[in-house]
Amino acid sequence: QVQLVQSGAEVKKPGASVRVSCKASGYTFTGNYVHWVRQAPGQGLEWMGWLNPHSGGTNYAQRFQGRVTMTRDTSISTAYMELSGLRSDDTAIYYCARAMSYAEYLTHWGLGTLVTVSS
C-alpha cells in the first residue's frame, strides 16, 4: 500500500534551516508528484509547493520563494523539503503528500513532521 514516511520532529533556533524527508513506498516514486503542506498549531492548511521527482522540477508558493528548496533522491524514493531563515511563525507540522500530477488532488499524506522554532 502507498506510504509516505516522514522524518522525526525537529527543534531549531531562529535563523537556522531545517530539512524534512519523506520516503515513499507502494507506488512509482518518479511517476507522481510530491506536494508539501504545512499547518501551524491550531491553524489551517497552507500549501507550500510541489516537486516532480522525475525531473526535479519545482513550483513554490510565492511567500516561500527564496527560503524553500524541494529536492529528491530517486535511488531511495525520498523527497526533501528544506526551509531556511526560520522564524517563530514557521513552527508547524509539515506534511508531504502524493499527487498524480502538479495540478492534482492529494491522494495520500505523510503523518507530518513537527518543526518547532524557538530560541
Add this chain to the structure above:
Amino acid sequence: EIVLTQSPGTLSLSPGERGTLSCRASQSVSSSYFAWYQQKPGQAPRLLIYGASSRATGIPDRFSGSGSGTDFTLTISRLEPEDFAVYYCQQYDTAPFAFGGGTKVEIK
C-alpha cells in the same frame, strides 16, 4: 492568487443530522480542480472529494460534493459519530493551490 472562504467556521449538529458546508472562491475555479479533505485531531488530512463531486476510494456515499465556478458545497447526508472533524476545501486549478480556512463540525 485565489482565496477560498469557508462557512460556517463551526457547525454544531447532532448525529443523524444533515451537514452542509460551503466554500467560496475569490475567482472562478474549474470544477475539475476542486477537492475536500477531512482532518481529525492529531491526524493528517484525508481526501474525501475530488473534481468537486467524485468520492475518493473508500469514502462513504453519505459524503457528496457539488458546485461550480466560485461556489462549492460538501454535504454529509446523515452525520455519523466519526464524521465530527474539520473539513477543508482546496483548489488545484491555479497555483498557489490554496486551502480554505476550514469548517469544524462539532457535536451539538
